[in-house]
Amino acid sequence: MANQNPQPEVYTTRHVFGDNAAVISAGTRVTQTVYTNQANNEEVRIYGIMAEIMAGGTGAAGGAFNGSNGPVCCSCDAIDTAPTCMDFNITLLVGANAVPSQSFSIESIACKDDKTLTFPVPVLVLFQQPLSVVITNNTQCLAGTNRTVKISLIGELAIQSADCVDPSLIQG
Amino acid sequence: MVNQDPQPEVYQTTHTFDYTGGNIVANTTRAVDVFTYQANNEEFRLYAIKVEIEGTVDYGGVVTADVELCCDNVLPGNTAGATIVGGMVYSPQNIGAPSFGGMDFNIGIRVGGQLIPSTTFDASTIFCKDSKTMALTTPVIVLFKQPFQIEVSNATTLATLANYGIRTVKITLIGELGIQKQY
Numbered sequence: 218m219a220n221q222n223p224q225p226e227v228y229t230t231r232h233v234f235g236d237n238a239a240v241i242s243a244g245t246r247v248t249q250t251v252y253t254n255q256a257n258n259e260e261v262r263i264y265g266i267m268a269e270i271m272a273g274g275t276g277a278a279g280g281a282f283n284g285s286n287g288p289v290c291c292s293c294d295a296i297d298t299a300p301t302c303m304d305f306n307i308t309l310l311v312g313a314n315a316v317p318s319q320s321f322s323i324e325s326i327a328c329k330d331d332k333t334l335t336f337p338v339p340v341l342v343l344f345q346q347p348l349s350v351v352i353t354n355n356t357q358c359l360a361g362t363n364r365t366v367k368i369s370l371i372g373e374l375a376i377q378s379a380d381c382v383d384p385s386l387i388q389g
Numbered sequence: 390m391v392n393q394d395p396q397p398e399v400y401q402t403t404h405t406f407d408y409t410g411g412n413i414v415a416n417t418t419r420a421v422d423v424f425t426y427q428a429n430n431e432e433f434r435l436y437a438i439k440v441e442i443e444g445t446v447d448y449g450g451v452v453t454a455d456v457e458l459c460c461d462n463v464l465p466g467n468t469a470g471a472t473i474v475g476g477m478v479y480s481p482q483n484i485g486a487p488s489f490g491g492m493d494f495n496i497g498i499r500v501g502g503q504l505i506p507s508t509t510f511d512a513s514t515i516f517c518k519d520s521k522t523m524a525l526t527t528p529v530i531v532l533f534k535q536p537f538q539i540e541v542s543n544a545t546t547l548a549t550l551a552n553y554g555i556r557t558v559k560i561t562l563i564g565e566l567g568i569q570k571q572y
Contacts, residue, residue, distance in 0.1 A: 220503045224505055224506070225506050225526050226507060227506045228510070229495070229510040264526055271493065271513075287493075330519040331518050331520065332514055367511050367513075367514055369514055371526060
């Protein structure tokens with residue numbers, strides 16, 4: 218329930234890949250549900266998303282890599298090896314449907330200067346519609362690799378407003 | 390009380406996490422009050438926040454405190470002093486830690502006892518943007534006598550680091566103080 222109308226909202230989800238031992242198979246999906254706690258006359262509008270890919274995850278047996286998360290470099294120089302395990306896709310599920318209708322790349326967003334993708338129109342989330350963020354690993358990652366993908370949904374929570382109808386459009 | 394209407398305001402809070410002497414468990418919060426000194430007919434409008442994360446680091450053998458951390462820096466000529474994770478070389482160096490780490494924090498904005506936005510959100514993504522700034526879609530409104538706090542918490546455990554285990558998160562609130570208008 219909003220404390221002001223509209224109320225800015227930033228929902229962050231964390232998607233952990235890897236157990237510090239096994240490979241991360243291509244097609245591995247990690248889904249997180251977002252709880253908007255909106256009332257029946259409110260809607261959430263998501264205007265953009267921020268993304269970051271971090272090294273480290275929960276690690277084997279509950280936490281060898283806890284607290285070690287740091288952003289992965291996007292374009293490492295000659296001293297470094299090329300960044301690996303960065304090929305992730307995101308799907309936004311609103312209700313039972315993906316909005317946008319297709320998944321799209323996270324790496325290109327995380328490696329932008331502003332790490333943000335703005336939608337041309339907001340994604341609408343209505344009362345009681347489940348909102349989930351699904352991250353999929355597109356390419357197999359080596360054994361021992363850990364990644365945490367962080368997604369921040371930037372939007373607002375607002376009371377639904379009724380659209381006024383232009384009387385001239387009403388026939389009869 | 391404003392000297393002009395509206396009056397630009399920039400408030401800064403500092404949140405320090407010292408884990409040189411022991412672990413800091415995940416979700417430990419450091420809260421700092423913001424004093425707006427507004428009159429009863431004024432409101433503060435928060436439009437954006439800027440994030441800075443500082444720490445004690447070692448860039449090639451020189452230990453320095455309160456240095457702004459690098460998001461994806463690769464040491465150009467001194468890999469011996471860097472931390473290597475999965476074949477990649479990072480700074481700052483964190484001897485004894487499995488990675489460079491210590492950059493995973495959440496931010497909460499509490500106005501009148503309520504979080505606005507309604508949940509905490511990630512800090513390092515904002516810090517690692519070129520602008521280090523995130524604009525909110527609509528302003529956060531702080532009214533007269535409403536307590537205004539910024540809360541920063543570590544999202545993952547900060548494992549003890551004897552020499553380098555200090556992180557300082559600085560939050561800059563960019564907004565304006567104005568006289569309330571009736572429409």
